[in-house]
Amino acid sequence: MKENPKILSFLCKWCSYTGADLAGINRMQYPTAILPIKIMCSSRVDPVFLIKSYLRGADGILVGG
């Protein structure tokens, strides 16, 4: 396990991105590994995105929608 893993997180603007904001507003703490990318909808996530992300060194991927 890496010291500072990076989990690329595709978050839907309407739900999970808003949810991540809400987590912040409520000061819910979670690891800094989560790197959010705002997308318009989780259905925008093309399988190619996942492959590209891993190739570029992502340690994990989260799709929220």
Add this chain to the structure above:
Amino acid sequence: MNKKNRSVLVVGAGIAGIQASLDLADLGLQVHLIEESASIGGRMPQLDKTFPTNDCSMCILAPKMSECARHPNIKIHIKTKLSAISGNPGDFLVKVIEEAKYVDPVKCVACGICESKCPVKTDDEFDMGLRKRGAISRYFLQSIPSEYTIDKTKCLYLTKGVCRICEKVCPAKAINYEDKDKEIELNVGAVILATGIDAFDPIGFGHFGYKSFKNVVTSLEFERMLSASGPLGGHVVRASDKKEPQKLAFIQCVGSRDESIDHNYCSAACCMFAIKEAIIAQEHMKGLQTAIFNMDIRAYGKDFDKYYEKAKNQYGVKFIKSKVSGITETEAGSLILKYVFENGEIHYSEFDMVVLSIGLQPRANIADLADKLEIKLNEYGFCRSDAFAPLQTTRDGIYVCGAVNGPRDIPESVTTASGAVAEAVKFLKLERQDMTPKEDAVPEKDVWGERPRIGAFVCHCGINIAGVVDVKSVAESARSLPNVEHAEDLMYACSQDCMNTIKERIKEHNLNRIIVAACTPRTHEPLFRETISEAGLNPYLFEMANIRDQCSWAHMNEPELATLKAKDLVTMGVAKARELTPLKRLPIEINPRALIIGGGLAGMTSAQSLAAAGYECYLLEKEDELGGNMRNIYFNFDKDPQKYLAELVADISGNELIHIYKNAKIDAVEGFVGNYKTTIAVKNNDKQEILEHGIIIVATGAEEHKTTEYLYGESSRIITQVEFEQMLHDQDFPKPKVKNVVMIQCVGSREEGKMYCSRVCCTKAVKNALNLKKKHPNVNIYVAYRDVRTYGFREKYYTELRDQGAMFVHYEPENKPQVKLIDDFDPDSKVNVTMFDPIMNREVVVEADLLILATAIDARKENIDLAKMLKISLNTDGMFLEAHVKLRPVDFATEGVFVAGLAHNPKDMDESITQAKAAASRGLTYLSKKSILAEGTITEVNEDRCTGCGYCEEICAYNAIAVDPEKEIAVINEALCKGCGACVASCRCSALNLRGFTNEQLFSVFDALELTN
């Protein structure tokens, strides 16, 4: 015909004044917004958080303040007072006095050097005296306008003729001691008063020791202590020894519900305010114990009871039903509360700190203002208005909103503001606006083919970000990224002066892409986009990195890792910014007619308001008669509801702009804002009809809860409050003479699975009981209640009923009154009601001639289908869910759809009228435009690649794609496309791409990830 004018005056720039101004300005009217203090914003900026969502108050308000400041139709006059008014509605001549500011607002850059050098140190009003300010200062950090002003009562030069230090140190040469007060004359069609309220000053309440005991503070002072940008940086300590309190007490109703000071009204917001402060304080200080001393907890608003339960169960806040009779101080500075229970028992408890939940009262100068305006005040000194004309003053053309005519919370203030606009437009000249860019707009710079020149701005957000993340080093790392021409850290990127900075930097460095690392794009992206377009950049050449909500706030204990993450987020953002291209927003035509669903009080009122503004509407009613639930209401305290209803029905029935469809049902709704097509069917009429309209107002009401509790249905003597009101109206009481009446409150409300207050039942019970007493003074009335929620001015009737001898018996849900028929076989049997009386500390049994149940207000089952049809949401109780519970209380997240009346939440008639008017005025902001502009982030088709397979057409949830049968390629309906991108991911030929979220743009983000490793 009334004379009409295109200008309007709004007095007071709190949240109500701001909302009213924005709505009026969006209607194309010229607004003069005058404000006595040195900034717009009112009370909200002083608040740390807002209930029941714990949203940061400033964060939700700031975008509205900025919008207000930048709206071309709004002229803000700070430090300005109304001095005289003459003329008539539609043609008022108003004189206002703009006080001298002694600082040239054009030259001042708000650097703050003047205040840091000012020798005067005086109590800062914004921070409730917990901090000192100079004689030259700005009201608060995010003040709008941001310029400094001099307080002439404190300035040494202006009072004693010595000093002039600020003049010497000001780098912008903005100080002007010769500045004079100015009188300005304004010709306006209507006036909206939004002057707000004062907080009660508890200094006269010696027994609470305010100002003599150091650790007794008011709720407003405590709010400033909790605020991260407040004088204590959010770290609450006792004034006496700077130690964190371990035990904290709140005392409710200080200055409210108190006949001894002529405040026989409830201040409406303080219960929730205290619960919020208790929750937030517990989050700030681990292990803190809090107790709220109260008579009743009045959590009567939408989702308030859930918040109250959360405070009790999740946070362990103690709620102690008692009256605090005095406080003494110990040597260590702690405070001993003496409190009395209802049964007379006296207790003592020690606390480290005490917060007085101070009530709301009319502004000190309201009598003077009322004199100038020739309007009347009510018995408590608030503006007088009427139950069925809740936004009108006693003078035509002058309207009220916010707390001017009674205490209310933020969402209600916003609702009254939009509502007052619907009243004011009667005297204002509306014209349909053309929204295509004006010639004087800043011309857009063509950046196609230019090398990306990125500007990166990193926001401190006070200490919200900078308290965790090393903002300077984030800006430093941004500077080293490819194509970044300029990087800078800003204190509050969203403040007016920082936005000016961004505009200047764009010019200075010829920037063509901008990234701001700050809070969330959900709230602030529109603002920054507008800012860069003012500097000539296409608004889509903007990217935001969320380093607050999704970084500093989520990683508060890991500053180093949070800083690393912030750098990564900025790196990813810069990568995307590099690939951004300018996008166009297409105009969407707006059909100027409205559809109103529901012909009850709310729906009819909305129709009336729209028609008064000259707009047509279709009003659908599912029953064969208009009026909805109001048909069952016979009494109000001073007005006859049935008379009002009959007049309203007659008024709208005779209006040619209102097309009424009774017995109507909706079969289908298609389309989108501006262009709806609704198919309706009318009973006994085979034909369907298609209505075309631009907006929708949902006013479908709610229904009475059907209970089986308390043996309802088993005796004719067990009835609901609605049935009792009918009985009072018909004067048809059971024989022989009624002696004992028991009322049980909260039947079907405030219970597991239905955790909400039905809001009107306490007042209804009191109203009906008083009515009964009037005709039958000897009847004994017992009211079994949980909390008596006669909020606002309704309190008076509650005390009146108590004075008339009605017995109020408190019960808890685990100890409900027990009901037994005296004769099980008699359908008209009397009822034995057994209640535990906490005052006598024993059970009492009442032989009731009538048992009256205050049954809940339930959401309609049909809401579920309607919500699907209109693509809008419901809350967990099945009520329609507005776009934002605080600041967008009548809008839905779906553009062009609005809500009013009981469909939103239980409410009283005056509140339904207000909300219906608000929905009409929010709707008018669309109807009054010929077209609006669609989003730029939509799908585009590469026609050379598309094979016309139609897979995207199948997948699109918004019916925005259709394959052209002749050309065999997919065609996008740009107005319908929501930009979700589902089609893009599904396209097997890579023929589709989502503008603003293209494959290339997202790939560049993954590539950047490599850089961050």
